[in-house]
Amino acid sequence: MKLRLRGNSVRLRVNQREVAALAAGRALSEGVRFPAGNSFIYTLEPFPASAPEASFRDGILCVKVPDSTLRDWASNDTIGLYFDISGRGSILKITIEKDLECVNEPVDERDPYAYPRGNDSHC
Numbered sequence: 001m002k003l004r005l006r007g008n009s010v011r012l013r014v015n016q017r018e019v020a021a022l023a024a025g026r027a028l029s030e031g032v033r034f035p036a037g038n039s040f041i042y043t044l045e046p047f048p049a050s051a052p053e054a055s056f057r058d059g060i061l062c063v064k065v066p067d068s069t070l071r072d073w074a075s076n077d078t079i080g081l082y083f084d085i086s087g088r089g090s091i092l093k094i095t096i097e098k099d100l101e102c103v104n105e106p107v108d109e110r111d112p113y114a115y116p117r118g119n120d121s122h123c
Helices: 016-023 067-074
Strands: 002-006 009-014 028-033 039-047 053-057 060-066 080-087 090-098
Touching: 009 016, 009 039, 009 060, 016 028, 016 039, 016 067, 039 067, 060 067, 060 090
Parallel strands: 009 090, 039 060
Antiparallel strands: 002 009, 028 039, 053 060, 080 090
16 A cells, blocks of 8 residues: 655555455555654555544554445446545545556566556556
8 A cells, every 4th residue: 555645635545455455344554664663654444434534643544434435446447536524624635546557667666466557658
């Protein structure tokens, strides 16, 4: 799973294995451990609700998406899920996308489980 933070938005990109795991009800988690012992963890979790949620506590960014939405998404060709979550006078934009293969990356950095990219040769 890849993470991009930009402005007041969170974008997560997931490969085929990760989408299958989410559709099966399993959470995804990645993190960065810093030399001083601190860590930053980000998770994407299916949960039984009708609307997405996002939180940040104790160094953990947690995005929760309705499990039915994730199951439907896993079974179709839609690339992304897009949500706006309001709270305390602001809107957090959440994007979750199927990660497409990058053909311009060095071979050792390519994800073998990325979604195939049609005839488009860009990353």
